Amino acid sequence: MSLLTVHQLYIYFRNKPIVKNIDFTVRHGEWFSLIGESGSGKSITASAIGGLLPKEMLIAAGHILFDYKDITHLSNKEFQKIRGKEISYVFQDYQSSFTPFIKIGKQLDEMIQAHCSLTKKERREIAFQALEDVQLPAKRVYDSYPFQLSGGQLQRASIAMAIMLKPKLLIADEPTTALDSITAAHVLEVIANIKEKINCAILFITHDLRMARKYSNTIAVMKQGKIVEVGTKESVIYHPSHPYTKRLLSAVPTIKRITSPTKRDLILQ
Numbered sequence: 001m002s003l004l005t006v007h008q009l010y011i012y013f014r015n016k017p018i019v020k021n022i023d024f025t026v027r028h029g030e031w032f033s034l035i036g037e038s039g040s041g042k043s044i045t046a047s048a049i050g051g052l053l054p055k056e057m058l059i060a061a062g063h064i065l066f067d068y069k070d071i072t073h074l075s076n077k078e079f080q081k082i083r084g085k086e087i088s089y090v091f092q093d094y095q096s097s098f099t100p101f102i103k104i105g106k107q108l109d110e111m112i113q114a115h116c117s118l119t120k121k122e123r124r125e126i127a128f129q130a131l132e133d134v135q136l137p138a139k140r141v142y143d144s145y146p147f148q149l150s151g152g153q154l155q156r157a158s159i160a161m162a163i164m165l166k167p168k169l170l171i172a173d174e175p176t177t178a179l180d181s182i183t184a185a186h187v188l189e190v191i192a193n194i195k196e197k198i199n200c201a202i203l204f205i206t207h208d209l210r211m212a213r214k215y216s217n218t219i220a221v222m223k224q225g226k227i228v229e230v231g232t233k234e235s236v237i238y239h240p241s242h243p244y245t246k247r248l249l250s251a252v253p254t255i256k257r258i259t260s261p262t263k264r265d266l267i268l269q
């Protein structure tokens, strides 16, 4: 069943289209990856879906249907009701998810208050549960300022904030780009666990084909503002049809680990 349908979406900058006639559908509970080279339009497509386009510069045309409702031209006020509750974001720049000199707990609390009328105790329980879900020590992090956490911890706290109210769609825009590779792998594992727990769909924006291959159900490939190929992970990774997808795949480095080399391996080295 479809959760998000993007239909004939264009995004214009000064009357020039930079996203051109794109179509795709994200089903309930699926992991959908949007991959492609830098500047291909992945992030502005994600911004359009969350109502985060700077409207004085970028204009969207076409249709974005979320839960069968056209959200393409909602006002900021209308989007505020949806964002954080129905559709949530995790950004590459996790520092900007939090105000530096306000404790994490207070910021989580304010987000819950903005969407639900619950008691202080109930809100605290929701925040603690979310922090535990992202494998953080809930009480310590709740009482910390953002600058007291490491990059990986802060990114996980921002994921906690994004999933706290059990959104139907989590948009993760290159959430691991600013992290080292081990921390990045952990953060993605956390997102994958959350997805299973709350059964949300993930719209994952990435350059990293290896990450997309690991987690996706569906992959769409963008190039110069267009989707050049979309399909199941199996079809896109193992039977790519577009030359650009083939080039992307051939550029992925592989690391072959030889745990106990045979004599032949040693000769070949």
Ligand SMILES: Nc1ncnc2c1ncn2[C@@H]1O[C@H](COP(=O)(O)OP(=O)(O)OP(=O)(O)O)[C@@H](O)[C@H]1O
Pocket: 013, 018, 036, 037, 038, 039, 040, 041, 042, 043, 044, 045, 054, 057, 058, 207
């Ligand atoms: N606020 C803006 N005003 C004008 N043009 C913009 C704006 N934001 C992005 N663009 C342009 O839109 C195009 C697509 O940018 P976008 O950030 O969506 O690419 P991307 O595929 O996400 O790249 P990356 O992987 O590097 O983040 C680029 O040419 C970019 O310069």
